[in-house]
Amino acid sequence: MSTTSSSTTGPPAATAPGTLRRPSQAGLHVGLLRSGAVAASAVTVLTVAWLVLLALTPSSPPGADVAGQLAFVADHPGWHVADLAVVMPLACIRDRVGHHLEVLVGDIGARPPGSPANRRATDHVHASLGVVGRPVTALPFVTRWWEPGPGWLEVGGSRIEVEPNPYSPAGEARGRALIVDELPDLEELAPVPNTVLVLAGELAREQVLPAVFPFLSLPEHDRIRSALHRLAPAAVVAVSDHWEPILEDPDLAFPSTTVPTSIGSTLATGDTVRLTVTGAVHTGTGVNLSVRLTEDEPRMVLCAHLDSKATTPGAFDNAAAVATLLALTELGYLDGLPLELVLFNGEDHIDSCGEVAWLAATDLAGIAGVVNVDGVGLAGQGLSLAALSCPPSLDTQLAGWLADHPGWVLAEPWLESDHAIFAMRGIPAAAITSQNVHALLGGLAHTPADTLDVLDLDILDQLAADLPGLLALVADELC
Numbered sequence: 001m002s003t004t005s006s007s008t009t010g011p012p013a014a015t016a017p018g019t020l021r022r023p024s025q026a027g028l029h030v031g032l033l034r035s036g037a038v039a040a041s042a043v044t045v046l047t048v049a050w051l052v053l054l055a056l057t058p059s060s061p062p063g064a065d066v067a068g069q070l071a072f073v074a075d076h077p078g079w080h081v082a083d084l085a086v087v088m089p090l091a092c093i094r095d096r097v098g099h100h101l102e103v104l105v106g107d108i109g110a111r112p113p114g115s116p117a118n119r120r121a122t123d124h125v126h127a128s129l130g131v132v133g134r135p136v137t138a139l140p141f142v143t144r145w146w147e148p149g150p151g152w153l154e155v156g157g158s159r160i161e162v163e164p165n166p167y168s169p170a171g172e173a174r175g176r177a178l179i180v181d182e183l184p185d186l187e188e189l190a191p192v193p194n195t196v197l198v199l200a201g202e203l204a205r206e207q208v209l210p211a212v213f214p215f216l217s218l219p220e221h222d223r224i225r226s227a228l229h230r231l232a233p234a235a236v237v238a239v240s241d242h243w244e245p246i247l248e249d250p251d252l253a254f255p256s257t258t259v260p261t262s263i264g265s266t267l268a269t270g271d272t273v274r275l276t277v278t279g280a281v282h283t284g285t286g287v288n289l290s291v292r293l294t295e296d297e298p299r300m301v302l303c304a305h306l307d308s309k310a311t312t313p314g315a316f317d318n319a320a321a322v323a324t325l326l327a328l329t330e331l332g333y334l335d336g337l338p339l340e341l342v343l344f345n346g347e348d349h350i351d352s353c354g355e356v357a358w359l360a361a362t363d364l365a366g367i368a369g370v371v372n373v374d375g376v377g378l379a380g381q382g383l384s385l386a387a388l389s390c391p392p393s394l395d396t397q398l399a400g401w402l403a404d405h406p407g408w409v410l411a412e413p414w415l416e417s418d419h420a421i422f423a424m425r426g427i428p429a430a431a432i433t434s435q436n437v438h439a440l441l442g443g444l445a446h447t448p449a450d451t452l453d454v455l456d457l458d459i460l461d462q463l464a465a466d467l468p469g470l471l472a473l474v475a476d477e478l479c
């Protein structure tokens with residue numbers, strides 16, 4: 001598609017179906033026309049110029065499909081999708097959602113912040129936001145990212161494949177197994193440099209938050225971590241059926257893995273154990289992406305995280321939300337709302353690198369409220385909405401809205417994901433996810449199973465149809 005500079009100024013709008021009308025027109029300084037003759041000459045000149053420019057202007061986007069029209073807008077600075085005389089029907093959303101999902105999940109897949117794959121994802125999102133015609137902010141940060149590799153556990157002559165814990169240093173460690181399942185016992189141990197420490201029971205009930213996680217610190221987790229640093233084992237094997245790896249900590253110096261109890265229960269103190277871990281930890285840069293749809297203050301933040309864990313293509317967590325918000329934005333369905341669209345890059349990352357960078361660069365005083373979308377489109381599950389730190393009047397409005405919208409339910413407030421960083425600061429937040437999401441996380445979220453196959457595009461259609469009205473309601477109440 002060729003591009004000419006003349007395409008950003010020129011004749012009045014052409015509004016016939018299938019044609020384009022122009023963005024803002026150049027002003028005419030009619031005050032300089034001091035006589036009828038001069039005015040007549042000027043009109044003639046302008047008319048000729050208008051006709052020439054009209055002849056030079058493309059009369060229609062390249063192709064009738066939505067992708068072609070969006071490509072036309074992206075190739076022509078100064079144009080916006082709202083300038084297309086062809087009205088984009090909501091049905092176009094599905095095509096665009098499918099396109100973004102194909103790129104983010106099908107082509108790119110796992111996209112942890114800092115990685116080359118993550119950069120490809122942000123490049124795609126950045127390019128897609130270009131059609132909005134407003135400045136897109138790319139806010140950089142530096143982080144450590146993990147490249148997974150296979151691992152093996154050898155005990156008593158048998159060798160089984162295991163999943164290394166994220167950020168586990170690569171290497172081979174050998175030692176006698178020592179099973180510990182209570183925190184006081186762990187804290188009483190002397191350093192165990194030639195031992196494979198086996199964490200079980202209460203020590204492996206849930207993931208131990210690493211020190212680099214910026215938003216929460218749990219005293220019991222702090223004690224487990226400091227004991228592990230002090231004990232300096234040859235390796236750690238955590239035994240747990242929890243859905244997350246028990247250790248995901250870039251500051252632990254020993255190889256580690258998490259195995260299910262079906263494997264871990266066969267280990268005994270004194271066994272000779274060898275753990276081999278591959279993979280690598282890298283340093284890289286990434287960006288958050290944001291665009292303000294208007295200059296209104298105060299404004300609402302509409303957000304979703306575009307990153308995924310290194311172990312998953314991240315369809316339901318969280319490409320589905322990103323794809324839906326991108327489609328709504330590029331087709332103009334959010335135009336006029338006092339919104340800043342923020343694609344966070346780090347919600348699933350251990351140091352929340354994107355969120356930390358964004359908070360450091362943003363004056364929260366201008367933000368009246370937040371709507372966050374995370375974990376939507378799961379087949380068989382409708383949509384849920386939770387309200388956090390909202391004034392009673394908004395709670396009432398949201399309850400009424402939910403009653404009018406079948407397929408949605410009110411969820412209990414959940415202080416996770418990107419709305420949490422606002423709600424914990426007292427900023428009203430609405431969180432959209434799938435019904436029963438927390439019961440469904442195990443075996444899906446953060447695993448290779450989170451593919452396009454788990455999604456139901458009808459649910460994303462519904463989200464796209466309902467979200468603009470919900471945003472307008474929240475903005476009316478808060479802004």
Ligand SMILES: [Zn+2]
Nearest residue numbers: 317318374375
């Ligand atoms: Zn998520």
